[in-house]
Amino acid sequence: MVMPTVVNLKTRRRKRASRALPLEQATDTARFFGRMARAIENDLGGRRGLTRIETELVHAFCGAAVNYLNRQIILDEGSEVDLASFATLASTMLRIGARLGLQRRPKDVTTLADYLASLKETDVKAEVAHDDAAEAVEGQQ
Numbered sequence: 044m045v046m047p048t049v050v051n052l053k054t055r056r057r058k059r060a061s062r063a064l065p066l067e068q069a070t071d072t073a074r075f076f077g078r079m080a081r082a083i084e085n086d087l088g089g090r091r092g093l094t095r096i097e098t099e100l101v102h103a104f105c106g107a108a109v110n111y112l113n114r115q116i117i118l119d120e121g122s123e124v125d126l127a128s129f130a131t132l133a134s135t136m137l138r139i140g141a142r143l144g145l146q147r148r149p150k151d152v153t154t155l156a157d158y159l160a161s162l163k164e165t166d167v168k169a170e171v172a173h174d175d176a177a178e179a180v181e182g183q184q
Contacts (some may be wrong), residue, residue, distance in 0.1 A: 075112075085103070092151075100143055
């Protein structure tokens, strides 16, 4: 007869994942990308108001902007940069920006008074619907 093996679960547990950011998110470039994406999303009315395509366009714009700034720094240091790729990035950013729009979109913010008024309206409508349903049931009897 084979005895089952006893396993100490405490020693088999994995260490809890570190709360530190992955290396690719801890760089200055990644932080710049994140800040730019959040700023553009806020300008467009908030992250929740964006479609998936708009979100991807925002990320594409931020990626192009990071690449553009990187090439600009290289150019400022005196190194050679392919001007065609530099111009292509600028053109791409312009097209994406035109697609997203250059105007800020206001967030839909409901005031407390408007919210309370809408609650009263729904209560009144629900009460009328309830009364109509009760009358219909009494009419059937």
